[in-house]
Amino acid sequence: MAFLELHNIHKSYFLGKEEFPVLKGIDLDFELGEFVSILGESGGGKSTLMNIIGGLDRNFDGAVNVDGQALDHKKEKQLDDYRRGTIGYIYQSYNLISHLNIVDNVLMSLNMTNLNSHDKKARAVELLQQVGLDDQLKKHPNQLSVGQKQRVAIARALASNPQVIIADEPTGALDSQNTAEVLEILANIAAEGKLVITVTHSQEVANYGTRIVRLADGKIEDDTRLKPAFKTTTAQPDIQPKVLSAGASYKNAFQHLSYNFWRNSLIMLGTAIGLFAVLLFSGIGNGVNAFIQDQINSMINPNSITVMNNPTGKKLSNTAFQQQLAQFSSDPTKLLIAEQQVNRLEKVKGVDQVEAGYQLNTYTLSYQNKNQNSTGLQSWTKAFASDTVKTGHAPKNNQIIIDKSQAVALTSAKTYKQLLGKKIHVSLPWIDTQNHPVQASADLTVVGFTNGGQAGAVAATNYSTMHSLLSAAKADTRANFISVNVKDSKDVKAVATRIRALKDDGKYKYGAITVGDILDTVNQYVSIASIVLAAIAGISLIVSALMIIVTMYMSVSERTKEIGILRALGERKKDIRRLFTAESVLIGLFSAALALVFAYAASLGLNHVLYGIVKFNMVQITPGNVIFTVIAALVISFIAALLPARKASRLNPIDALSAD
Incomplete structure (x- = not known):
């Protein structure tokens, strides 16, 4: 029974509506152990017949049976499996992949087998030794002679132990000595029990085989057997085909990336600059937030809640209440607090002290x-x-603490400490019980200095002194805020919530602000600013994505023939897509690594300069920022590669193989 059968194969090409028949009813049977030469002049349909036998051409009429099973050329997956497990190609132009050395070229076929990494490498080296290239293993195709290249192509065709070897003009570019050696190799392959089909226009080459099929004008003109097919019991290696793994795709992508490293490094640098800018602005935002928190916590007890009158009587969120406070500044009487309101807070659960x-x-x-x-x-x-x-120390009766900046303004930077123990005049505008403006003033002793720094000047007296000062001016002496100290810092938010919920006559009486509330509000503004800056920097990422898209399209154009080779070896469309997305993702990954180096170097430099000014590290890059940067780089590079990868996967393998 024949291993490979062709029944009534018809194939035409169309130019517009005009039909040009190429194959006109081909019927052929092939056995294992044959060395068949398909002989004919150019244009006679030899290459088209070879593409149909090899599973590359799907658009034809007729039937192909392989080992008794019909091969459905309409099913792409079946054809991929067929090429991967049954067919080995040897081309006149060798079709080696230039960025791979000759061992890796052979491994391209072996990567789609069940062998482990060690056995794949061993088999690739063994095959290259068998074709006489044991001293050339580290070379790339452009470092070999034409005869050596053809031997690499033969080794690659044999790698996965296919049953059918198709050779397209295998000696067309060789001298007589190399021609004889290549034909001897092909004869030995047939003698091992494989079907060797060579396409040639040379009668001399055709005479070397066991059978000559003469093709003319799309028909079988003659089918002559020169000698019987080889009968052999040679043991075949146990090699089973399998689909290409993701790891193999990424390895191939890395090899191509490395081969064109300097060109790709420009893309990586451009992408890294955009990522660096986003990362740096995020780090600055973190640092500013941390600095503000540090400044506020250095001046305000985190267990403290500032409670104020709620003139609206409505239950307001913390943000809404803070917005209302700005409106009440024009009418301070609305914020004045009765004594019973102060006493009521002492009964709230979790409260330690009320002032x-x-x-x-x-x-x-x-x-x-x-x-x-x-x-x-x-x-x-x-x-x-x-x-x-x-x-100094906290103020007592008739004493005041003022900010260092105020002391310097009243004296000088060198003599401001001389104000300690000295009296200064304090005057302030307030209102009386009729809401008329009054001016309160007194001479108070300076007993300490604060240093509000960037947070602003801090000055204070004690409650008794302030009450006496206002009373002497016949001003309204009602308090305008209440300081509530909470026993446990974990309960601060809960206590603030209870205070905000207190009612009188159905109206909410209090607004409460905690240190956390202040920080949340400030951090929100800082975060918005950071996001805006990062978004501006992110524009460069769009440019980087466009650069990657252009690079990938160029890569598809440059590697068109390679795509055809990989498809002929049995790679799926999915594998081709993954090859290009993998290379783009690697570009993104290396760009992220470069951006991290830039960002950490910049943060060290900026922090060194700014620490001398504010005594704080103003750039703080967190693990979250790093993770975001890496993910952003991978996502951008992956999305940028989708269209070029799709284009690559949809290329017709026959057209791709014929590309220059």
Whole structure:
């Protein structure tokens, strides 16, 4: 029984509506052990017949049976399996992959077998030794002679132990000595029990086989047997075909990337710059948030809740209440708190201490004919952090602490400490019980300095001093905020929620602000700014994506013949897509690594410079930023490769193989 059968094969090409028949009813049978030469002049249909036998051409009429089973050329998966497991190709132009050495060229076929890595490498080397290339293993195709290239092609065709070897003009570019050697190799392959089909226009080459099929004008003109097919019992290696693994695709992609490293390095650099900018701005945002948190926590006790009157009577979110406070500044009476409101908070679960307090928007400090206008004088409570006073101590009766910047303004940077123990004049505007403006003033002793720094000047007296100062000016002495200290820091948010929920006559009476609320609000603005800056930097990522797309399209164009070779070896469309997406993803991965190096180097430099100014690391790149950068790089590079990869996978293998 014949191993390979062709029944009534017809094939035509069309130019517009005009039909040009190429094969006109071909009927052929082939046995294993035959060395069949298909002889004919150019244009007679030899190559078309070879493509049909090899499973590359799907558009024809007729039937192909392989080992008694019909081969359905309409089913692409079946054809991929057929080429992968049954067919080995030897081309006149060798069709070796230039960026791979000769061992890797043979491994391209072996990667689609069940052999392990060690056995694949051993078989590739063994086959190359059998064809006389044992001293050329590390060379690339462009370093070989034409005869040596053809031997590599033969070794690759044999690698997966296919049953059918198709040779297209295998000696067309060889001299007489190499021709004889190649024909001897082909005869030996047939003698091992394989079917060797060679397409040639040379009678001399055809005479070397066991059978000559003469093809003319798309028909079988003659079928002559020169000698019987080889009968052999040679043991065949146990090699089974399988689909290409993802690891093999990524390895091939890496090899091509390395081969064109310097060109690809420009793409990586451009992508890395965009990723670096996004990463750096994110790190700056983290640093600014951390710096603000550090500054606020250095001045405010995290266990403290600032409670104020809620004139709206409505249940407001923290953000909404803070927005209302700005509107109440024009009418401060709405924020004044009755004594019973202060006492009521002492009964709230989790509260440790309640202190009424004053917070006045503007005030003036005077010393020896120098004035300093400032904002935010308030009474001392437990809301202040323990280390708020940098020099001196907390204020007692008729005492005040002022900010270092205020002391310097009233004296000088060298003599400001001389203000300790000295009296300064404090004056501030407020209102009386009729909501008329009054001016309160007093001479208070400076007992300490704070250092608000970038957070702003901090000045305070105690409650008794502030009450006396306002009382003497006949101003309204009701407090305008309450400082609530919570027993356990874990309960701060819960206590604030309970306070906001307190009602009187069906109306909500209190608004509560915690350190966390302040930080959340500030961090929200900083985050928005960071996102905007990162988004601006992200525009460069779009440019990088376009660069990758262009690079991948160029790669598809340059590697068209390679795509045809891989498809002829049995790779699926999926494998071709993955080859190009893998290379793009590797570009993205290396770009991310480069961006991380740039970002950490920049953060070290910036932090070194800025630490001397603010005593804080202002660039803080977190593991989350790193993970985001890597993922962003991979996603962008993968998406950028989708269209070029799709184009590559849809190329017709026959057209791809004929590309220059």
